[in-house]
Amino acid sequence: MRPISLGVFHLATVVHLALGAAVFNWPDPLLDGLDSQLYEPSSVSIIAVNCSERDNSTVAAQWLRLAYHDMATYNSTTGTGGLDASIQFEFTRAQDVGRGMLESLNDFFQSPNEYIGMADVIGMAAISAVVACGGPVIPFRGGRIDATEAGPATVPEPQQDLASHIASFQAQGFNETEMIALVACGHSLGGVRQVDFPLIVTDDVPTGIQTFASTVGFDNRVVTEYLDGTTENVLVVGSNITTRSDFRIFSSDGNATMQSLASPETFNKVCADLIERMVNTVPSTVTLTDIIEPLDFKVQDTSLYPQGGSLVFLATLRIIETGVNRTVTMFWKERTGTFCPPAGCSIPVMQVLSESSSLLAQLKGVAGFNRHSFNASIDLATSISHFWFEVNNNDGSAPFIVNNNGANYTIDQDVLVYDPQRTLATFVPGSVERLVVGIKGPSVPTNVTALTTVAGNETVPFTTKAINTFELDSSFTPTDGYTFYSSPFDFAGGVIPLSHTIRATINETEYSVWVPGDGVL
Template sequence: MVLSYRLLSTVTKLSLVAGSAYAESEYIWPNAKTDLLESMLYEQQGLGSGNSPATFIVPCEKVNFGTGRNGAAEWLRTAYHDMATADVVAGTGGIDASIGFEVNRDENPGVGFNETLVNLAAFLTPRSSMADLIALGAVFAANGCSNGNVTIPFRAGRVDAKGPGAPGVPKPEQPLDEHITSFQRQGFTPQEMIGLVACGHTLGGVHGVDFPEIVPVVKDPATDQNTQTFDTTNSGMNAFDNTVAVQFVNNVTQNPLAFGHNETTNSDGRIFNSDGGEVIGKMADSPSYFYQTCTTLLERMINTVPKGVTLTDPIQPIAVKPSKLFATINSNGTMTMSGSIRLIGPVTANPNRTVKIHFHPRSGESCTDTNTCTVSSNVASVGSAHVISGNPPLTFWWYQFSTVIPITQGVSGFDVEVVDNNNGVTNSTMYKNGGRGFPFDDMIVTQPKLSCSEIRDDSKLDSLKAIVHVPEPLNSTTPAVGSIPLNFAKVGPVAGSGYTLYNATIVNGVIPADFVNNFAGSYMRTYDLIASNSTHTVEREFNMMDGLNACPDPNIF
């Protein structure tokens, strides 16, 4: 194996600062449970979208799973099949990513599960479980294909299963009473079963290669899935609509599970008629009723989790969000503080907006030197729009900043002031992150210009370690989150700064071969830092490698 590595460099500062506890009566940045998933949920196109599963599926049908295949339908189907093993009375199963262990069961035919899970695995981190990603995929599928008419509130906190769940996904050939029993086990009434099936079958169809007893295989299965769609609106941003209900009620449906040639597998027909056609009739008569029913039932579906799992409140877009914060230590007794501030803004850039960063010194006292305490930015980078929800769509703008600060002053955080000048009228809003400012600890920091991966730490802390997060192959279609420990070597003090530089390397030989072959280059790279001495330990968790200089070898961390 070719030896490849990524150099990690870190500098360290002189003292430890005790943390403070705050009551979370309002959102306080950062939030370990929701920040990453908030970015994935809302930064769907433009800057930042590469770190979201939305890049695969927004707009509708963007992901290509092959001729006759609908990627959004596969993502929605994966979420249901993962949930369908739930027993809500026993408190087992639900959205827990156990589907990765269950893809070879006869109740889960087809390659769509594998492809969906491989897509989502690229975003697996210690703060984005596969179960949360599966639920997020269902949100994107329904929202992106309904032109925003189905907007499902998303909560975080799902936990990945360590093995398969009990069998129990409904099959087309089962009689109605077995379907009713199955959905009741999952927590849905017979009427809700009708709605959930209609919502699930507004996208996609039945693939003859998987169900030849339902759809005849007449085309070459090597190049065509021989798909019969559930209705006639199966593509584009309005594919998720009530046509599946309208065509069933009007007896003009092409749904192979409703009026297919095989009576035994006409499960949709039995389910839709099980209450005399009342629920499916309402869904056919009213698009708004259809959308509201689907929003409610799909939200309950993705929120079905095992006993003991607690989900967060629905994740809302964060008004002011810092990112890529770095403090680079210079050789002249200064540090260069840089980063970006993400703001919610108008669809088009506001040329009369200025963003000011007001730094707090390391001591926490008020900063009085305007030359080193305040930096302004009125240059907005490319915006990122949540293009499928809202009118006008939700849009973000990033404002980048960089300023030189004396090391003796240091940084403990900052406030963000947004100044808008419209028609000669100036409005200024100060954001203080719940009153304490947006925190930044300059004791352990990443040095992005020194090497491929960088970090920093205090000279009173004489040991530095890192934990690099990597996908770890399991006996499953998807990996778990594993880790590679690294010990740093002290290089020496940075002259005149009060900081000490540390280095470490990652060698491919340390990484499991399965990981290198299957996952290298296709996942989000993150790491933790742990600095210590004989009496203290300081940790900086979950640092993104995004923003660091890249090594020449693509297989390097």
């Protein structure tokens, strides 16, 4: 996991942004985490790659269906519903039948945290599903807010008549032409499972599923096979006329829309636009970010804690791989007094690790990342106020500075610090596992607590919150001007923490530190 002390560090990145892309200014755990899940290896970016098979269908088909069913609660008149993760409370409904719903939610149950909700994860998954099966790249915006209860049961069902379908899609914000195209786009993947819909798939199917098209990937074969009469789409040619919903929808304008989608290029463009609209259909009270593109430079894995007579400061600068043999140096300045030279204290990189990028990142031209890690020893007396980086491409060009768009990466306090090393020391067999923080100075703090976001499970997929209290920990001797407090946590009991916001009131001032995951580096 990557400890990031937001209450301690105000970091940001210099980014070569595409027009209209979100600007990343630290601390921003939302954009930071979404960038990582979209463009680095993650559950969202890996599981569906190569249109991977599951349950005689594909993971991608399940993810795209989940996203639509979640969005289908939207009411364009009231501005309520939409892609808000209410599906976590709805997947047992008859209209949401199918084990793929819960399987998909279980794919994601460790992906949210305090800042990234399940709704954003479902949106990212829909986009990843399309590219994983060879479909178009779709822009992603973040900032969705999770619902706390089920939405209305408004998912269209195959036995409904055309007027009902038109009304449902109109409520979701799609006109009749867009309804036809969105159904075709969605039914490019997957099919109808006999065990879930025995009144639709009435013939014996060896695999247990009747696919919408003859190909597995995301393409317009669902359209061309419909137009040339070779389709086996059971929602078009099934023996149960009542449930031929695709036929009613596709033919509702005399096949004009389907004929326009016979061009693969048109199909991809229309589907990219409509699926983007689908995942961006959110309650009117929610404002999404600008489009999130891969960040050229991103600070990660930051931590500040006392050890051996100094402050250890860890930081990593992730840089998009471009084939350049870079030299990266980290600089910092004191918080109080004088210790560093006028140009700042500096340290060379400790190690450089190569990291692969996701398929989506590769389709955007990002072959991989280089992670430049630093381990600085900071003087206890003067501490650290801010830091920055100098990057030399060693190609004859002038070195350049990465410094939060000119504002530097600011460390706004060193009074409350998360201590990863002492936390690790508590993770031994037979011991109580604890999160450990250090508090500077002789003052006795009050209300040292952690708001912990806890992962769901295979039965209850949604996250929950827990408050954990820190107490003075006598097993750690006060040192380097810090006293140590710990909070027990049942990591081994099947409870999976996704993030912690640790707060303490010291001399009537509140300090906070944000730590993702289980607190282990």
